[in-house]
Amino acid sequence: MVLCQAPYTINLSGCKNRGRILAPNDSQRKLIAKQVAHKTTFRPCMLQFLSVALPVPIRDTFTYRHSHSDPHNPRAEHGIKVCPPTIGARVRVPFGRRELIGIITAVETTCDIPNEKLKDILEIIDDTALIPEELLSLCIWASSYYHHSLGEALSAATPQRFRDGKAPTTAKAYIHTQEGKGLPENGLARAKKQQDIHQHLLKHKSLADSDLGLHDFSKATIKALMEKNIITSRALDPELDKSAAEPSDILRESAKPPNDEQSKALTTIRYHEYNCYLLQGTTGSGKTEVYLQTIARILQAGQQALVLIPEIGLSPQTIARFRERFNTPIVELHSNIAEGLRAQNWQDAKSGKAKIIIGTRLASLTPFRDLGIIIIDEEHDQSYKQQDGFKYSARDLCIYRAHTQNIPIILGSATPSLESLHNANTGKYKKLVMRQRAGSAKPPAITIIDLKNQRTESGLSQQSLEHIHRTIKQNEQALIFLNRRGYAPVLVCHSCGWNAQCQSCDAQMTLHQQPRHLLCHYCERRKPIPNSCPNCGHFELQTSGYGTEQLEKTLSALFPQTEVIRVDRDSTQRKNSFEQKLQIATENKACIFVGTQMLAKGHHLPNLTLVIVLDADQGLMSPDFRGLEMMGQLITQVAGRAGRENKLGHVLVQSHRPDHPLLNLLLDQGYNSYAKQLLHIRQSALLPPFQYAATFKAESKRAESCIEFLNIVRASLQGAGASELLKTIGPIPASQEKINNKYRYSYSVFCPSRQRLQNILAKAIKEIDQLALSKRTRWSLTVDPSSL
Ligand code: ADP
Ligand code: ZN
Ligand code: ZN
Numbered sequence: 001m002v003l004c005q006a007p008y009t010i011n012l013s014g015c016k017n018r019g020r021i022l023a024p025n026d027s028q029r030k031l032i033a034k035q036v037a038h039k040t041t042f043r044p045c046m047l048q049f050l051s052v053a054l055p056v057p058i059r060d061t062f063t064y065r066h067s068h069s070d071p072h073n074p075r076a077e078h079g080i081k082v083c084p085p086t087i088g089a090r091v092r093v094p095f096g097r098r099e100l101i102g103i104i105t106a107v108e109t110t111c112d113i114p115n116e117k118l119k120d121i122l123e124i125i126d127d128t129a130l131i132p133e134e135l136l137s138l139c140i141w142a143s144s145y146y147h148h149s150l151g152e153a154l155s156a157a158t159p160q161r162f163r164d165g166k167a168p169t170t171a172k173a174y175i176h177t178q179e180g181k182g183l184p185e186n187g188l189a190r191a192k193k194q195q196d197i198h199q200h201l202l203k204h205k206s207l208a209d210s211d212l213g214l215h216d217f218s219k220a221t222i223k224a225l226m227e228k229n230i231i232t233s234r235a236l237d238p239e240l241d242k243s244a245a246e247p248s249d250i251l252r253e254s255a256k257p258p259n260d261e262q263s264k265a266l267t268t269i270r271y272h273e274y275n276c277y278l279l280q281g282t283t284g285s286g287k288t289e290v291y292l293q294t295i296a297r298i299l300q301a302g303q304q305a306l307v308l309i310p311e312i313g314l315s316p317q318t319i320a321r322f323r324e325r326f327n328t329p330i331v332e333l334h335s336n337i338a339e340g341l342r343a344q345n346w347q348d349a350k351s352g353k354a355k356i357i358i359g360t361r362l363a364s365l366t367p368f369r370d371l372g373i374i375i376i377d378e379e380h381d382q383s384y385k386q387q388d389g390f391k392y393s394a395r396d397l398c399i400y401r402a403h404t405q406n407i408p409i410i411l412g413s414a415t416p417s418l419e420s421l422h423n424a425n426t427g428k429y430k431k432l433v434m435r436q437r438a439g440s441a442k443p444p445a446i447t448i449i450d451l452k453n454q455r456t457e458s459g460l461s462q463q464s465l466e467h468i469h470r471t472i473k474q475n476e477q478a479l480i481f482l483n484r485r486g487y488a489p490v491l492v493c494h495s496c497g498w499n500a501q502c503q504s505c506d507a508q509m510t511l512h513q514q515p516r517h518l519l520c521h522y523c524e525r526r527k528p529i530p531n532s533c534p535n536c537g538h539f540e541l542q543t544s545g546y547g548t549e550q551l552e553k554t555l556s557a558l559f560p561q562t563e564v565i566r567v568d569r570d571s572t573q574r575k576n577s578f579e580q581k582l583q584i585a586t587e588n589k590a591c592i593f594v595g596t597q598m599l600a601k602g603h604h605l606p607n608l609t610l611v612i613v614l615d616a617d618q619g620l621m622s623p624d625f626r627g628l629e630m631m632g633q634l635i636t637q638v639a640g641r642a643g644r645e646n647k648l649g650h651v652l653v654q655s656h657r658p659d660h661p662l663l664n665l666l667l668d669q670g671y672n673s674y675a676k677q678l679l680h681i682r683q684s685a686l687l688p689p690f691q692y693a694a695t696f697k698a699e700s701k702r703a704e705s706c707i708e709f710l711n712i713v714r715a716s717l718q719g720a721g722a723s724e725l726l727k728t729i730g731p732i733p734a735s736q737e738k739i740n741n742k743y744r745y746s747y748s749v750f751c752p753s754r755q756r757l758q759n760i761l762a763k764a765i766k767e768i769d770q771l772a773l774s775k776r777t778r779w780s781l782t783v784d785p786s787s788l
Pocket of ligand 1 (some may be wrong): 259
């Protein structure tokens with residue numbers, strides 16, 4: 001047992017009052033004297049106990065010892081900086097046989113765990129918090145809400161570079177040397193670029209290194225000036241080196257005069273206090289313009305803005321619009337940027353240098369110096385949900401964050417999620433509606449095409465082909481939407497019925513032609529296409545069904561004079577190929593796009609006048625409880641691509657069930673009426689958003705193991721609060737039961753109160769975590785799942 005008291009650590013086995021720092025009594029004093037004399041365990045130090053969040057799946061934090069200001073610390077002897085522990089700083093610790101880097105979440109002077117069970121930390125990496133308090137509390141909340149390890153939540157919030165222990169870069173600013181100050185105003189007139197920086201420094205006194213790009217100054221010019229001893233660098237001082245974009249010149253281009261609906265939205269939004277606004281605006285109604293004008297207000301107040309955009313719609317188009325409008329540092333945060341740049345952008349957001357942060361879901365976990373607003377574009381998009389590991393909803397994290405920071409948040413969409421519509425209906429969110437398309441664009445005409453008994457070419461009806469023909473003739477563009485990539489989803493033997501099943505999954509392998517191979521879309525297994533049937537040797541192997549590749553081929557053959565552009569995951573793998581493919585969209589030239597959902601969202605296609613939804617039945621038949629919601633969103637979004645400028649658009653929806661009441665409701669009365677009807681269905685089926693849901697998923701080589709584990713989960717949950725759970729489903733097989741030789745099952749619970757569900761989950765998980773079976777089974781919990 002150890003009693004610690006600065007500056008002594010003395011060994012006092014059997015002493016009462018452990019854990020508290022006391023003035024030593026007489027006998028203790030004697031003991032100290034004895035120990036000093038023997039120089040045994042005496043060390044002048046202060047012992048602290050650090051709670052550390054480590055990147056491991058275990059839900060708890062870990063306690064380590066730290067001897068503070070210990071001159072005997074071997075690191076200090078070697079001249080290595082020994083910093084005091086700060087909450088939010090990184091530490092390196094021993095963990096089993098490994099060393100891990102974690103984040104300090106608490107510093108205590110006492111600890112209940114017996115001392116001999118604790119290990120010492122190896123090193124404190126940061127002398128200040130890497131994770132600022134606000135981000136740390138966000139992660140703590142998220143880890144408790146999603147019942148996930150805090151260490152892993154913090155990992156998601158931290159760029160790889162910092163997870164690896166690398167030091168943040170220290171920001172620099174350039175100032176004149178004495179010599180530079182003495183230089184006449186036009187002293188460098190013969191070197192134009194150097195002269196520009198010289199003049200900038202005469203006017204502004206300093207120049208932040210991170211602002212070089214903003215002014216089009218180059219590192220090479222800086223280097224030349226430093227070599228001439230005209231300028232020097234020093235650490236950036238956020239007060240002295242205010243970012244170059246002063247409020248007066250924040251705008252690079254002026255804002256568009258808002259129309260009535262935009263004005264109404266803009267005057268309703270209140271700044272500097274929490275409100276969640278649901279901005280429901282038809283595609284093309286000018287939501288982005290509302291975001292831009294709102295952000296301008298925040299920037300004028302010297303604050304930062306966070307803008308989230310969906311992964312798939314992440315196009316330079318959106319970011320370009322922000323850059324065109326604002327003369328202020330804008331950074332991107334998503335998985336497509338290089339690690340070094342991501343770390344830099346993250347730091348710039350934290351220091352306050354970056355004013356606008358645009359990113360995908362992971363940007364919701366960015367530190368800020370002074371965040372003033374959050375905007376979530378296409379708030380209904382599924383890519384805001386992290387589907388594995390730390391399963392969070394970026395939208396919901398942001399709402400929580402806005403609430404605790406007392407700032408406004410805007411959720412924008414033409415087709416809001418049912419949860420958000422429900423929250424607007426119950427008054428939790430404030431709804432702003434924009435029905436008119438900005439400028440002169442008119443809403444498109446919609447026609448359903450009955451596919452029954454029709455002759456089709458790669459799924460295209462004759463009527464659709466005629467429309468394509470007419471569109472091309474008018475020098476306009478068409479988009480055929482099909483959410484199925486590859487050439488054909490099935491390969492069968494005409495003689496014996498053999499088909500190309502994936503060996504590891506309960507699924508057919510998709511035939512791809514470019515390059516030729518069979519690919520399982522679930523486990524990514526690849527195989528060559530057999531020349532003859534592996535079962536009977538017959539040569540007549542046939543494909544059935546069609547994917548985007550086949551559609552592209554058929555259309556190229558039918559319209560040889562017209563460019564056919566396929567946009568899907570396979571055709572856009574090379575960097576920038578997506579943008580290159582979309583280049584033609586801005587030209588006044590006929591073309592046919594064939595695209596999956598990648599093309600459905602957010603892209604501005606001004607010459608597009610015809611949209612064909614090839615297979616609406618895909619969505620109508622979906623087994624997922626959100627299937628219909630997603631179908632309505634997708635069809636409305638794709639339809640919104642047609643006729644965006646002054647050309648009238650036409651949308652054709654092909655279906656074998658043209659009388660389906662929900663499809664007709666959607667097409668006749670629009671997304672709002674459709675969503676209202678879906679909400680009724682959800683309410684009577686006791687499904688979200690009327691109930692709060694959580695899903696346990698198990699995965700195993702044996703289906704029985706999944707069921708056995710989930711039955712235990714069921715018992716624990718029932719034990720924790722059977723009377724509170726209105727409904728449970730499962731254990732049931734996942735819609736794709738077997739992937740990669742593993743069976744997947746789920747068990748879901750529903751509860752009318754979020755808090756009560758949380759309590760039940762917390763109680764049950766504690767119990768489940770103790771079970772030996774839970775250590776042997778691969779399982780996970782999703783709170784607010786997208787599918788069961
Ligand atoms: P959304 O984000 O709702 O799809 P956008 O903001 O992209 O819509 O606007 C659609 C088009 O209308 C864009 O070309 C935009 O520049 C233009 N626009 C938006 N607001 C106005 C306005 N007030 N006056 C003129 N044009 C506008
Ligand atoms: Zn055969
Ligand atoms: Zn497979």
